[in-house]
Amino acid sequence: MQIELKPSAHPLPAAEREARLAAPGFGRYFTDNMVTIRWTEGRGWHDAQLVPYGPLEMDPANMTLHYAQEIFEGLKAYRQPDGGVALFRPERNALRFQHSARTLAMPELPVETFIEACDALVAQDVEWVPPHGGEASLYLRPFMIASEVGLGVKPANEYLFLVIASPAGPYFPGGVKPVSIWISQDRVRAVPGGMGDAKTGGNYAASLLAQAEAAEQGCAQVAYLDAVERRWVEELGGMNLYFVYGDRIVTPALTGSLLEGVTRDSLLTLARDLGYESEEARISVDQWREDTANGSLTEVFACGTAAVITPVGEVKTKGAAWTQGSGEPGPVTLRLREALLSLQTGNAEDPHGWRHPIA
Known part of the structure; x- marks a missing residue:
C-alpha cells in the first residue's frame, strides 16, 4: 500500500x-x-x-x-x-x-x-x-x-x-535491579477461550486492581495464576516469566490465556544459541516456592519489549515469601539480557535475520 x-x-x-x-x-x-x-x-x-x-x-x-x-x-x-x-x-x-x-x-x-x-x-x-x-x-x-x-x-x-x-530511555538507568513479585491468588487476568492471548487494552485494565494490591504488599509487579485451578503460574501484568534451573530455562507454556511475547519467543531461541536447554512447560506456584527452597531453581526473570529482561528478587503470596536466589541478578539472566541487547543494537551477529533495517 x-x-x-x-x-x-x-x-x-x-x-x-x-x-x-x-x-x-x-x-x-x-x-x-x-x-x-x-x-x-x-x-x-x-x-x-x-x-x-x-x-x-x-x-x-x-x-x-x-x-x-x-x-x-x-x-x-x-x-x-x-x-x-x-x-x-x-x-x-x-x-x-x-x-x-x-x-x-x-x-x-x-x-x-x-x-x-x-x-x-x-x-x-x-x-x-x-x-x-x-x-x-x-x-x-x-x-x-x-x-x-x-x-x-x-x-x-x-x-x-x-x-x-x-x-x-534505558529501563534501568542506574543499573539492572531485581523487582519484587506479588502472586495474586484471588484475581485472574484471563481465561482459556477468552482474549488473554490478544494484545488489547482490556487485558491491561484487568491487571490494574491486582497491580494496586501488589503495591500495597510492597511489590513492584503482580504474577497471575491460571483461572481454572489457581495453581499454574502464567505471566505478569505486562511481561512473560522465565525460570532458570542451572543450564535449563523454562517459560510457562501457552494455554490460550497467555500473551505470546516477542521477547519470550526470541529468548527460547537465543538461549539455545548460547548452549542452554530452553523449553515451555507448566510451573506451579508450589513448585516455584519448593524449587527455590531446595536450590534447584537458581534464577527467575521477566521479559518484554519495554524492559527487555528484568530479574526477580523477592516473591510474596498470602502467607509466604521468599528470596529468589541471592536476591541479586543472576548470571544467566544477565548473560541473556546482554546477548539480546547486543543483537538488537547491532553489536552482535544476527544469525536469524531478526534485525529489520530501515531504508
Whole structure:
C-alpha cells in the first residue's frame, strides 16, 4: 500500500528534540508525525497517510468507547553501529496484531502493510532515534480502534489503524535491579477461550486492581495464576516469566490465556544459541516456592519489549515469601539480557535475520 507522505511542516526544533532525547523516560514524548490507515466494510484498507502527530476527533458514540474494540502492539527501533536504524522482528508483531484482530472480530492488516507503516514513520522521524551506544531506543506503538459511530452491540464496520512513536530511555538507568513479585491468588487476568492471548487494552485494565494490591504488599509487579485451578503460574501484568534451573530455562507454556511475547519467543531461541536447554512447560506456584527452597531453581526473570529482561528478587503470596536466589541478578539472566541487547543494537551477529533495517 502506498503511504502518502504529508509530514509536519513544523517539526520540533533540533535543540528541543535533543533535550528530550537526553532524558526521554517512557511514553512521555512523541515524535513529530504518525501514520494512519482506514478500513471500511466493502472497501477494505485505504487512505494510508503519514501526517503530523496530533489529537483525534472522536464522536461520543464511537464504538471503541463503548465496546472496547481496540488492539495494539509495541516494538522498538535501535540505532546501529554504522548510524543506521533497525527494527527488531517487526513481522512477529505484525502476525500477533493479526491474531489480536481475529480475536476481537476486527479486520486483519496485511503483514507487509504493518511493516511499511512502521518503516515510513521511523524513516520520517529518524532523528528521534537515540544514538548508538546504550539501551535507549525509539518505541513504536501501532494500534487499531473501531471508528464507526453507533450503540449497536456488533463488530464495527469502520476502523482506524495508527502508528505513533516515542523515544524510550534505558529501563534501568542506574543499573539492572531485581523487582519484587506479588502472586495474586484471588484475581485472574484471563481465561482459556477468552482474549488473554490478544494484545488489547482490556487485558491491561484487568491487571490494574491486582497491580494496586501488589503495591500495597510492597511489590513492584503482580504474577497471575491460571483461572481454572489457581495453581499454574502464567505471566505478569505486562511481561512473560522465565525460570532458570542451572543450564535449563523454562517459560510457562501457552494455554490460550497467555500473551505470546516477542521477547519470550526470541529468548527460547537465543538461549539455545548460547548452549542452554530452553523449553515451555507448566510451573506451579508450589513448585516455584519448593524449587527455590531446595536450590534447584537458581534464577527467575521477566521479559518484554519495554524492559527487555528484568530479574526477580523477592516473591510474596498470602502467607509466604521468599528470596529468589541471592536476591541479586543472576548470571544467566544477565548473560541473556546482554546477548539480546547486543543483537538488537547491532553489536552482535544476527544469525536469524531478526534485525529489520530501515531504508
